Amino acid sequence: MTRMMHLGTIVGAAGHHVAGWRMPDAEFGSQNLELITRIVKTWEDAKFDLIFFADAVNTGLDAHPTHMLRLEPLTLLGALCMTTSKIGLVATVSTTYSQPYNVARMLASIDHMSKGRGGWNVVTGSSPDAAANFGTDPHPEHASRYARAAEHVEICKGLWDTWEDDAYIADKATGRYVDGDKMHVLNYRGAHLSSSGPLNITRPPQGYPVIMQAGASPTGKTFAAASAEVVFATQQLVDDAVAFAEDLKDRTEAAGRPRDAIRLMLGVSPVIGRTREEAQEKLAELAALVDPVAALRVLSDRIGTDLSAYDLDGPVPDLPPSGMMQGHAVVLQAVAKKHNMTIRQLRDYAAVSSGHRLVFGTAEDIADDLEAWWRAGACDGFIILPPYYMRPQEEFCEQVVPILQERGLFRTEYEGSTLREHLGLERPAHPAAQARSEAMA
Template sequence: MQKRQMRLVAFLKAGPTCHHHGMWRHPETDNGFLEPDWYEHIARVLEKGCFDGLFFADVLGIYDYYNRSFATMVGKGGALSLLDPLPILAMMARVTRHIGLGATLSTTFHNPYQIARTLGTLDILSKGRMAWNVVTSASNLEARNFGFEAIPGREERYGRADEVLEACMALWQSWDEGALVIDKETGRFADPAKLHYADYRGEWVRTRGPLTVPRSPQGHPVIMQAGSSGPGKAFAARWAEMIFTLQHTAQDMRRFRSEMRAAIEAAGRDPDHCAVLPSVDPIIGETVSIAREKQDFVNSLVDPELGMALMSSHIGTDLSRFPIDQPVVDLPLEEGSRGSFEVILQGTRAEGLTLGEAAKRFATSELAPQIVGTPVQVADQLEAMFTSEACDGFILTPTVSPGTWEQFSRAVVPILQKRGLMRSSYEGATLRENLRAGAKPRDTAQGRAA
């Protein structure tokens, strides 16, 4: 009987930080985020480490909630997306063969035909390795960059998101398998009977089709989603094949996964076809004391004021107006993402953190757990969460770049592989096949016979 195997996905951003907002200041961080070779190296390292995938988080603007200015965010290097990830993913696809490649695109600001055409193209060129991290966006600053005065309400955003997904699926399905013939002798290029109009008409979205892009090897990109609000969870239950979540303890993870699996089953889908992946930040040392020293050092690089600006951006409220010793639970929520605010509350309520304390904590890992220890101890902690069914694997975020990826792949991955908790090679040809390959225990002898 082969064990259920954990899924591993790397969290990336085209800028100076990921979750840890002191990362760019670390002496071992290579701030080569404007160089193609930097991204290509990371992709190769992660593929050598047998990661299922990587994905880029993205922000369509520069946050300016704090003090009504972007000065702190820009000046201190926080939450900046300096490049469009799509061309980067195309470059990463060229230097890899197996690892999944995820892009974040907003259903609020991007047209479904554009999304389907761009991601469909990348899915073909990568031989079926693309994923789409679906976001609805939540900030007015992004809305203004796209010509709107304000972001639509949450219900409308998720209603539109459902329609955008339906429209994209109709477009991706407008080419049947085998539609391309390309027969030089007969002069038959394609079979018109295997090409269809989409003719999708919704309340917010319309598209005629057919898509210009033929069917990809996996049919359509893997759908990834990270909503924490009620509508976000309902959307994930309907569509998601990977769920990115911020949870603070194994108990929180277990509760969230159980809720999502029940919701997915209620939506008529197989819960084993959706990997629930909480975010964790691994910090590895030769000894536990070295690992703790590394943790203390990298966390000391976080600027407290940047933490205030980051929390302001996630909550959608200018926190400079409040005393830093005010409990976070007493903060009013004026606008922005309720899901993000709930994550912050969940991570601070038990400890009764003040605004200033929570801001510093938030900027170190955005309240994701830091997994600290020797390679064996880090593997032990990941195994304990995984085997207790708190998750289906992890979204890993770096504290040093690209050092975190190099060290984890070199030191922790072999331990997980030896324990049978991780693949040693890629089983499938597409991202979807690889995600599903280790989703649940299976009898390998029966599998071979079949």
């Protein structure tokens, strides 16, 4: 099979421009199930690999206002299992503020209900406010969060393996319901987390739901290299992106996995015009709606330091990496340095796409840009973040996707039916079944 570009999106139902929801024709509402259903259907009609929902276990009062209130991703994916049939459905779930047995069950349910289209965007949570919601003040620091995350994912995988693929028999004649020989106890005892199992649901259709990860700090990259199958990252400069991709492949190999075990997908926010001038005008229209205070909060959040005390027209200060969102911080500081940006300029830049890379121009320009990055080896695909809904999404699907398809870069029909198949990822064999088959060979 020819290697193709992979496309996904975060469904923030207000779009990714901080003020996109205020556009006259914008539809929004992260609790608006009817709208979300329509948005997801449009991505599916465009043959996207996957959608996922960003999440946090706090209101994020200081950042993008429309992120404050939203439907909970796992229950929402349950609903979307019924309104979609092909597109991958990925939930963001924090390992810091959840219990592995519950998470393993819910993700297995999504994978079963969607017939193999489930995925898990593993986050460790970047906001200290979350801790107070769980009575576990203070928020655990970065390294401890990742140590817990590693155990959490290991337990979930272990629980998904507590039943072999063919353990469920349910034979009316004999009354045998399961094959007890194909049930395994996990008995995991970690420093942070423990679980015995077995899980009370059969092995997911995909073996494991697809594991996605977005941490870009050194710890985050090590974690991704060991566990992730999709990495979502932000990169502003193509050379840095290629270096990032190579570094991730090196780490993946060092973790004992094939160099191509991970699909790296980069966030891109497209603003599309019939002409470049029109695209520029749309950008200006969006910029005019930005509340400068809210926008500076978004930037402060991404950078990990409150910038309100700094001179807006001064240079972006050199800041040490904080415990929060290190990927965005590094990349935004690099772009500011390269273009000699003031804080005000960086603020306006970050407002457009919540910190992701902005691409604007005609549909052809955008397709060219995506193709160039992809051919340069910067990534395996993109997470497309429209500034608002529905028009910019429709423009991407109706104008850019067909160009990519004509160029043979993107599928025109779904060939597989599971998310693993869309992404060209192998279904993990059950360890015990594999050991038995190796012993017999």
